[in-house]
Amino acid sequence: MKKAILFILLSLIINNAIAQDPVKKGKRFLYIGDSITDGNWGGGDAKPSSERNHWDQNHIFGSGYMYLCAAYFMGTFPEQGYVFYNRGISGNALDDLEKRWKDDALEINPDILSILIGTNDIARYLSSGTDKDFDLTGWDMKYRKLLDLSTAKNPNLKIVICTPFAYETENLNKQGPWNSRQKLLGECSKIIEKIALDYSAILVPFDKLYSDLLVRYPNVPAGYWLWDGIHPTAAAHKRMADMWIEKTAGLF
Template sequence: MINKDFSRRNFIRLASLGMATVPLACKSTKPMATQQRDRNLRFLFQGDSITDGNRGRNADPNHILGHGYCFSVASKIGATYPDRNLQFFNKGISGNTIIDLENRWQQDTLEIKPDVLSLLIGINDVNGFINKKKEANNLTNFEQQYRKLLTSCLNQNKEMLFVLGLPFCVPTGSRKNEFDQWHTPTIERAEVVKSIAKDFNAVLIDYPQVFAQAQKKAPLEYWIWDGIHPTVFGHELMAREWMKQVSNRLSFLKPLVYSI
């Protein structure tokens, strides 16, 4: 049962506790073939509305990556290394759950043949759980389907690098008065992602911790306007953390991290 006495003041403390449980193996300690590669890489960003970023649905290169964290990541990397033939794809779709991803995985992931797959999913699964939707997944099924998707990628490319983001929710906007309902199931799914990241030797991006630390500099509303969707400033924080963590596996990104 969710503790009804939870307050906004506990947010940083709880996020910090969550960070402490991240397995050391997730810290990108194992060598991979991708660690030394810096050319001809295909980066694919998958997920829900946070990744979608209102991206274009045609070939217009001005809008194809949306206006979220993946746009910021791609713009920085692509502008810095125009000679390395790096390609970036955004296939996030607003409202998607893990089931939705599974239904379009072949076309929107496997057929793209990414070398680096960045995935952020789970908050819409929380929404389905809270609102008792017929198609909602329980925690066990969420984990099974998540693992199934990553396994299918390894069957295609055993050297694929996974970048897994933890789902997050904060007490702002429309989520402020409902945070007691949202907090625990979000944390539960984040713990599942941590376990999967360890087993798949993935880069783990702890977005909850990023925003907990950001709260020390500005109110949460400055970073996430409705409890789920980041502002432009929040997306930039996500992009910076993404590059920081991924640079531990793709060392050519290190200069970008140092310049931030």
């Protein structure tokens, strides 16, 4: 009798603890990329994740589309106990993601992995002044390698990959001719589209989002959406979050 009572009491304590700790049952969302995802989360300043603030709930998601996605899912489905991680770092390119993939992706081991990368790869290439062609094949292989590492650790991983974007500004033209940047952005987006198909991933075509906005609102300056040609404004981050949420609806 005493054992039965003790068992019931322990069960009540454990169930109560689980109910108060949604992290134990919630899906883990990881958003990784460059400054567009970063949004100065945890203090920003292009610092590595290990040097950022991981407890301040006022700033842990930064200020951008990632924050808006987290706000939507956590606010709309509080009983699901969803857990979100921002691992965007300003200035990052695919090479940088590769260097920190173990700490910032594999260690978190998310259920949903979202990647937005590419614009800094192209910016670095154009600024280098090299005569060599951008290594699209190598870029493709490296992207796939990171996905392979994550799917090997979590075979049930859901992948969301986003296309890079930009629009022409005087400042961007100082780094290299716009037509070259536009061409490479398009080629990287095609690679991402193929990767999404091969990995049964969700594709979020942010490049098409921005081209559509410019057509749909011809009287609105392009800077209203991307203030410097690369970085989204609050209005654009809202549109990005809306698209991300819409495209991933089938995952939940």
